[in-house]
Amino acid sequence: MSRVLAIVNQKGGVAKTTTCLSLGASLAEQGRRVLLVDLDPQMNLSVSAGVREPLDEGSIVDWLTRGLKEDGNHRSFMPLNLRPDGLALVSGDPELVALERQLPGMTRYEFGLRDALEDVAADYDYVLIDCSPSLGPLTVMALTAVHHVVIPVTADYLAAWGLVQLITTVEKIRERTNPILDYSLLCVMFDRRNGISHAMLERLRGSFGERLWHTVIGLDTRLREAAAAGEPIVCYAPKSRAAQQYRQLAQEMMAFFENQNGRGIYAATR
Template sequence: MGRVIAVANQKGGVAKTTTAVNLGIGLAREGKRVLLVDTDPQGSLTASLGYVEPDEIPITLANILTAVINEEEVNPSGGILHHEEDIDIMPGNIELSALEVVMGNVMSRELILKDYIDMMRERYDYILIDCMPSLGMMTINALVAADSVLIPVQAAYLPVKGLQQLIKTILMVKKRLNRGLEIQGILLTMVDYRTNYAKDITAKLRETYGSRIAIFETAIPMSVKAAETSAEGVSIYSHCPKSKVAEAYRNLTQEVLEYEK
């Protein structure tokens, strides 16, 4: 049975998609079978892996979930794209916005994505769900489908402050819909350790949450190289393998693997 990790934060611009991509490809480089699922209507993950026009892809997650809602037969491999760095992708696009509205009127609406993910568990060692930057129905679906949540947080005041609502939502989902859900850890991203500000925020985060929630030892440094990977459609390992960001994501991959032991 594969492990399902939701990469979630309702705040945008915290390197959530970058983390999903590089952790997923990092796990694939360790010999794991990996599926990345793009639940964001913006299709950020899909576009950052080289499919620059997500809205033109014929079969996406929206089509699959619509079939689940309508109780139609679902082809588990339908719509899956294969990336050159040995991962599979279930793409997302703007159609997910309309689907989220439809889901509001569906019975057991929180379980729709779980139905699909459960079909895929036997095929993969890891399934990473890149969540949209909100706490809407699609994100709730991701939390219900997941075994654990990885929370990327930019080392800045407002993103750290916004953690409270996300954690509250995760705990509510755990209590009511998915008792097995765990917070795998908080991952500090876009960290500039040359500044006292970043050091202060990091210390504050550990002081506030460290006793209740794991914080990854690895922190992802601020880097233009990481942003460039999206335009290239590849991971940081291909784009700049000797960079500090590549090394950080390699270390994060090892921490995630250790979590399973």
């Protein structure tokens, strides 16, 4: 049974892509089969994983086009294998901009990614979807395709305000297209030297309780270096603080999701 998660925040610069790649690689290190899906026209996830240009075949646009067609053949789709072993990628594509403009005019477009995942997801233990910094049609499609949303959030006042709109969107998607959708928060880019950061973290814990993961991801320049090198942090700097924190997050998530008695969107609908 595949656990399908989206990494979402309409605010840019909150480590969505870093979390998607670093968490995925950490899960793969633990022996899990992981598929990363780059659903952002900016291709940040793909570039951070070492894929600098859209693939001629097998990009996210190619895959979604198959999913949006009733006669689409998804089994022939082959994601790109990455390091470490067990990690694979559906690469991004700037053409997502044009596709997103067309989506609202398509019947049941919200289910396009879910349909594309139907046959592929079974080959993986985890599918992680990196979303663009917006709440547009692509993100709606992602929220319909997953059973859990991970919201990276920084420990500052303005970031906390932005959560209201995103959580409202999650609740609307739950009502309209995905009744089993759930969400959690992950504190990222945490500055341990800043007293305000500690105060905001405590406020987040007080407001969201168990929806906030215990693992906190701190500031670490090695994460930027890893992205520039086109490698996950656990491969680029395996002994760094960030690598250890994302490994801890992977352990925490495995303990949670793998004790849910088979709970997941693809298990629940079959």
